[in-house]
Amino acid sequence: MTEVVIENITKQFRGVSILENVNFKVRSGEVAVILGPSGAGKTTLLRIIAGTESPDQGRIYFDGEDVTSKPPKERDIGMVFQTFALYPHMTVYDNIASPLRAKKTSEAEIRKRVHEIAELLGISHILNKRPQECSGGEAQRVVIARALVKNPKICLFDEPLTNLDYKVREVLRMEIKRLFKELKITAIYSTPNPEEAAALGETLIHLRNGRVIQIGMVRECFKHPKDVEAAACYSPYGVNILEATCLKQERGKVLKVNDKLSIDVGNHSEIVEGEEYLIGIYPHDIFPAEAGLKNALRIPVTVDFLENTGSELIINMRVGDKLLRMLSTEVERIREFERLQYVYVPLENIIIFRKSDESRVCNLGVNV
Numbered sequence: 369m370t371e372v373v374i375e376n377i378t379k380q381f382r383g384v385s386i387l388e389n390v391n392f393k394v395r396s397g398e399v400a401v402i403l404g405p406s407g408a409g410k411t412t413l414l415r416i417i418a419g420t421e422s423p424d425q426g427r428i429y430f431d432g433e434d435v436t437s438k439p440p441k442e443r444d445i446g447m448v449f450q451t452f453a454l455y456p457h458m459t460v461y462d463n464i465a466s467p468l469r470a471k472k473t474s475e476a477e478i479r480k481r482v483h484e485i486a487e488l489l490g491i492s493h494i495l496n497k498r499p500q501e502c503s504g505g506e507a508q509r510v511v512i513a514r515a516l517v518k519n520p521k522i523c524l525f526d527e528p529l530t531n532l533d534y535k536v537r538e539v540l541r542m543e544i545k546r547l548f549k550e551l552k553i554t555a556i557y558s559t560p561n562p563e564e565a566a567a568l569g570e571t572l573i574h575l576r577n578g579r580v581i582q583i584g585m586v587r588e589c590f591k592h593p594k595d596v597e598a599a600a601c602y603s604p605y606g607v608n609i610l611e612a613t614c615l616k617q618e619r620g621k622v623l624k625v626n627d628k629l630s631i632d633v634g635n636h637s638e639i640v641e642g643e644e645y646l647i648g649i650y651p652h653d654i655f656p657a658e659a660g661l662k663n664a665l666r667i668p669v670t671v672d673f674l675e676n677t678g679s680e681l682i683i684n685m686r687v688g689d690k691l692l693r694m695l696s697t698e699v700e701r702i703r704e705f706e707r708l709q710y711v712y713v714p715l716e717n718i719i720i721f722r723k724s725d726e727s728r729v730c731n732l733g734v735n736v
């Protein structure tokens with residue numbers, strides 16, 4: 369196990385800045401997820417950590433040792449990329465064995481290790497196949513097995529599930545999670561998908577346009593997004609945004625959205641009278657009943673229409689003239705949801721952003 373420290377990494381391609389002053393630390397044995405849209409710089413950053421790309425500035429340390437100028441093969445890293453790069457003329461067995469053969473490991477030891485890792489990934493039965501005879505999910509398992517077979521200090525996963533279809537992605541995601549638990553390796557995993565980040569990661573490193581905009585525990589980042597754009601990135605169904613103005617009332621102050629909705633913010637000194645705000649609510653933080661919730665805001669709604677994905681319902685509603693989307697997995701309650709008149713949101717899940725720069729001010733119900 370190895371601690372990874374990334375210090376002030378900067379990279380340009382042809383005068384265009386791709387990574388700017390990237391800093392973070394991944395603790396030994398931890399799984400860190402780099403979340404960011406396509407073009408954010410994830411692959412470039414992983415390649416710099418692997419040593420196949422060099423930074424313009426900055427240093428990389430593994431367990432305190434500066435490895436910035438070390439070639440890739442001396443870094444002891446396993447890598448899994450988005451495309452399944454396997455040797456087409458070799459069997460699955462030989463593909464997995466190849467990094468050990470390169471290290472001149474004995475055939476007896478190779479056999480033992482290949483069978484162990486194949487067992488762990490559920491591919492023992494396809495060891496004699498060739499890559500083109502494997503399904504996408506099997507091929508990616510082989511790539512993962514090959515990356516892990518030499519017990520690397522660090523494993524880098526660059527969007528390993530992106531090119532797989534939905535069902536395979538779900539299954540492999542669970543298996544990768546189990547692998548991380550069992551092997552206790554230091555892993556850095558990139559994805560544009562917030563659900564994957566939440567399922568796999570402990571620490572989240574949110575990359576946007578080559579800059580780290582937020583680092584923290586995954587759930588904490590999701591709950592306390594840096595700004596409106598981050599909130600939208602953290603939820604597969606986006607984030608509801610309601611514009612509001614802070615107004616004085618007899619008993620204190622409120623955030624007034626419209627005639628249907630005013631939210632008491634009397635005990636939030638950071639929300640200032642006369643200023644404009646954006647109220648952010650994730651679709652999955654809206655509930656059809658108050659039972660079981662602590663300190664929830666009640667919102668009067670009229671339901672427009674429902675979308676049924678089979679496993680999830682998206683309820684499209686209005687609060688006066690504003691749109692609000694709620695997400696529920698209780699698909700069987702569709703008839704009941706069509707007639708909803710009120711929905712409920714725990715105050716701590718109501719995120720307040722400044723309208724001017726869209727940065728987060730606070731969550732209601734908590735003082736952070």
Ligand code: ADP
Pocket residue numbers: 381382386404405406407408409410411412413
């Ligand atoms: P991500 O993996 O998050 O999609 P990348 O690291 O692949 O992002 O790319 C970040 C940016 O750097 C993109 O705008 C991409 O076009 C650019 N880029 C990546 N590699 C090169 C290269 N070798 N030469 C020029 N531009 C590159």
Ligand code: MG
Pocket residue numbers: 410411412526527
């Ligand atoms: Mg990439």
